[in-house]
Amino acid sequence: MNSNSKSTTLQLLNFKSLPIRTFWITSVAFFLCFFAWFGIVPFMPDVVRDLGLTPDQKWNSIIVAVSGTVFARLLIGKLCDKFGPRICYTWLLILGAIPVILIGFVQTPMQFIVCRLFIGFIGASFVITQFHTSIMFAPNIVGTANATSAGWGNLGGGANRLGMPLIAAAVVSFGIAETDAWRYSMIIAGVVCFLMGIVYFFFTQDTPDGNYKELKAKGELLQPKKDEVSFLSAVKDYRVWILFLVYAACFGMELTVYGTMDDYLQNTFNLERVTAGNLVLSFALMNIFARTLGGFFGDKFGKLKGLRGRVLFLAIILGIEGLMLSLFSGMTGLTLGIVFLVGFSLTVQMAEGATFSVVPFINNKAIGSISGIVGAGGNVGAFVAALVLKSKSAIAEKTAIAANQDLGQEAVEAAQAIASSQAVSSGYFIIGIFVVFTAVVSLAIKFSTEDEKAVAKEMKNIPAYS
Template sequence: MKTTKKKATTLKLTDIKSMPIRTFWITSIAFFICFFAWFGIVPFMPDVVKDLGLTPDQKWNSIILAVTGTVFARLLIGKLCDKYGPRLCYTYLLILGAIPVIAIGFVQTPMQFLICRLFIGFIGASFVITQFHTSIMFAPNIVGTANATSAGWGNLGGGANRLGMPLIAAAVISFGVADEIAWRYSMVIAGVIAMLMGAVYYFFTQDTPEGNFAQLKKEGKMPSFKKDEESFMSVLKDYRVWILFIVYAACFGMELTVYGTMDDYLQNTFGLTRSMAGNLVLSFALMNIFARTLGGFFGDRFGKLKGLRGRVLFLTMILAAEGLMLSIFSTTTSLAVGMVFLIAFSLTVQMAEGATFSVVPFVNKKAIGSISGIVGAGGNVGAFLAAMFLKSKSAFAETNALAANANLGEEAMKAAQSAAASSAVSSGYFMIGGFVVISALTTLAIKFSTADEKLVEAEMKGDLALTGGDK
């Protein structure tokens, strides 16, 4: 097996003989499979509710548990990556994470379902390993683009499952399985695919261009466990890490929340059918094919022009634009105008995610995994808090609307409830947009030393000279 000994300086996708490029493809596919399995149950929720008799509270709690599990897993997996390397971490995450995915196909009670949803959420930590692995495989001039592209293509799994899982279910039904239990077989299949991907990751990747962590530590080329601990403590004390934690809550966290509530909002506000609203939201999720890559690309470009400070300035601008687009969208009453700003929000939020991880690899090169884990967890914390915020506003408004129109008939009550939910979520989106703009301003506090700037400049020149820009 031929491997390159240096970081890749270009994203030459056809050069699979290069270890960085091969790793890019494998980690992107693994991430896609993890997101596909993580959200795989979503298209089947009506069948699950009917099969298991879930209450509305249990259904909502299952969503919250899936996000909660990911927060803790992301915090843990980053430190494990720094210690054991991404190859082993991804292998174990895929194989062990597949167990609850398969197990959910055999649940018989709501409690069993909730427990499986909690543990399935752990595979959302795959994002951290993906970002860590591409960060140490690609040189500074291209690392933002590589990180953003691998993450964006992986995120597609969270949208592609809306199309893919029903197709798997249809295939299962064609073999004579009853419609109402096809979701169980589909989840088992998704779990088996994830488990097989774990084996692929183990045999076809390595931790760094120079070799695996175990080998490098044996040769004295990596720090000891004690130094790992010291490095982790320095991460926790670094204010820049916590600013990026907030930033990722303001981009990825808001994307998850907005897309999770957008179906109902489009129906209540613009009178769209559920099918039409769902297809629109899916199309925005599919923008990850290119939008997140753009964020990393421009982060790298600004880095080339203005150094590390340039990366931060671009992040500030694109994050502020995201907040403005969401706030303006929340005030629109025309579907045509609303779609323009919703598309703009989708573009800027995904670019902000890519721009965030064009900065992360340069905060502390000795603890990229730990930093990626903390920042990645910020996204899920943001999603959790924003979802609870919107849920509380909407529930309060809907309850009051139903009480005020209780004597006017069922149709009038439904109309009042819909209008109340629309108004509550609209004001919620506006306030969330304001939070995002404020978060953007906090990024200006992120500073890098002159020594950091010179180190990156030297690394870029060294890698470009040694690899000729090919690998």
Template sequence: MKTIVTTKATKLNLTNLKSIPIRTFWISAIAFFMCFFSWFGIVPFMPDVVKELGLSPDQKWNAVILAVTGTVFARLLIGKLCDKYGPRLCYTWLLILGAIPVILTGLVQTPFQFLACRLFVGFIGASFVITQVHTSLMFASNVVGTANATSAGWGNLGGGANRLGMPLIAAAVISFGVAETDAWRYAMVIAGSICFLMGIVYYFFTQDTPEGNFKELKEKGKKIPNAKKDEVGFLEAIKDYRVWILFIVYAACFGIELTVYGTMDDYLQNTFRLERITAGNIVLSFALMNIFARTLGGFFGDRFGNKKGLRGRVLFLAIILAVEGIMLSVFSTITSLTLGIFFLVAFSLSVQMAEGATFSVVPFINKRAIGSISGIVGAGGNVGAFLAAILLKSKSAIAEKIAIAESQGLSNDLIKTAQAEAAANAVSSGYLIIGFLVIVTGITALAIRFSVQDEKVARMETQQPSGKLSPANG
């Protein structure tokens, strides 16, 4: 089997659309954005869904759990498939098939149908893994962290942009004479249709590597990233202790970001007595920090890596995780709104930088199983979100029940006030516990080690003769 000279991009020149890696970067980021936009697209309409379908509180919570559960399994599976069939085909089919439950969400008539759709819609959350795999295959080690973090950050914006975008789509269809009560249904159908079209775009305008698609490279007898059999690469991945440390690390950054922002609206209202709209806008503004915060994490990961080798990437990851944990712990004790917002900004910046830094390390663990490793680590984020949500929900539920019991005989307003204070205190203590665990995770990350050969390969990749700008290099 022949070995070919790599033409991975050594620069992230975003305006060079003739470059295969840059074109792939943009298309994968947009596809990722649309997947997250559609995944969380129903959130702004949940009051309408609850009213129209008659969802109980348990069914509403189950819808959230099912969406996250579907993503965990999809991320674990999709990484392995990427190693075998290539990211181009995997993304194409994920977009086309994932569009179906999104569209069907707009057609549901019963709670069961809605819950089933939420489970399968969650599968498109695996788009993150394919995006990271594809950018890892397109960019050299000196810039891969920045490329991964930027594509992930910009794609992740879809999870926040839907708060503005989906209501705008609904308003647009209403202007065409659609009943206001049905607007959310049309909005979901439109979002799903765009995902379907993105699948077609992905198939015709991207390729697996700068040298060509996996299938074509195999037919020509050329070496591809997963040179060994897929099963061997996957087994190597699950046996590598570093993969599971990164699994925990991603649970401690992306998982915690999902949980904190999912509970932050109520926490800001209960702790600082803010209006719901004000609290929601604050949370949305922090979600929009993904425009640059993840990129910073990948950028500094690359800088540390260029100066201190792969060990430098791990060192920066450990530092930024510790900062994240400290910021969340301090925020949990703040009762001043001004100070609270300051530390919430610091937490938002550090947690998203930690996410970017995580995937500046992932591509160097095992190049024969980049997809499998990305899938396992990506799934860690959703597992972390699930566990953190269970912790906060259980603490809050117990505290609220006690507050209600102790307030019996008082007015409804006083009972609600006592319940809100109890919930705020419970979540605050939960944030403190989580912050401490994140700091411990940062220390644990230092256990990730690389061989001398790994360091040598990473250095050689940046010294490739393809540094000049070319259609393949960028």
């Protein structure tokens, strides 16, 4: 693959540029995948009522939606290295649309849980997005391109809180019963994903030089020998597992914190549910710029200090993220609490962008496999952190209920809210310390002198670089 054909700039309106067109199409595809992946969340009260879900069944559906993504991300990275991002994204969108559509037809809790498991597979779209932008953009801009495409794609996970109710309202206006609106909304989301798969096949290209199949036929794309570079070699690289831990400490913690923040804001600061929900949504929407900043500064530090500079920036921003969350956990006043929460939101998303300003330089012959492993780390982190918070909160709430059950329903609810707030607060503090620890560990990522020289040489050959 010719590195000179990669784009050295991110001119978003230059649609004549293949890398820019690819950037937009992969960002939109990622947005739609996240929109569909979390599309059922705004409708959960309707689903619980319609299907008669028990609390355990509800939690199980949430857990499998995240768990399925872990395995899908590990697999899709390896497939990208072998078949290229165009074919992988096409099939992921087309096949992933099936369970999204089918969830609109479920009649039992088990059917619902199974559909959520398979819907979770489209979360692997993140890996393909990062892979495709990594091979379309030059070293001077790849961190910014990766971070921006991922950040704008992540908006789908927040936009559905506004978009899905609007789709449901439109469905109802056509005479569909309000109780069935969630079903039709999910079917529509699935159909859109399916159509996007067709768009991806016909309007993108694997690399700036052509598609994998064509390049292989010409002998221009050398496939690594099995014993030289493979998924196994990526697994054996200690730096990959540090980045796995790093992504667990940023993206994983973002998913967990924002998934529990609505209730925490209500219980701790006595906010109304709508107010708390809007605050959390506004923090999610910071992905428009925050993640891009992480990639941008990763690239800038790379210019100043080489590959080591990218790692240094990642460690710094990750450490600040952990500090912000730990400080937020101790706040009892709303004003200061919001200040530190904004600080956490900004730095956690910047850390995500900074992570994938490092990933493309670990092993350029196995970017897909490495992206898959690191991406899976985010979901593993979210899963473990959610279990920690759930267990701490559940124990505290049960104790509070038992101690106040003779004082009336109001007293029980108040005690339960306080107990939950205190338990989650201590959980956030522990998570913050873990993030700071991970920041220190990330400094162990090293690059050889040969790697530094190779990237430096490539940077010098980029005329548009400044």
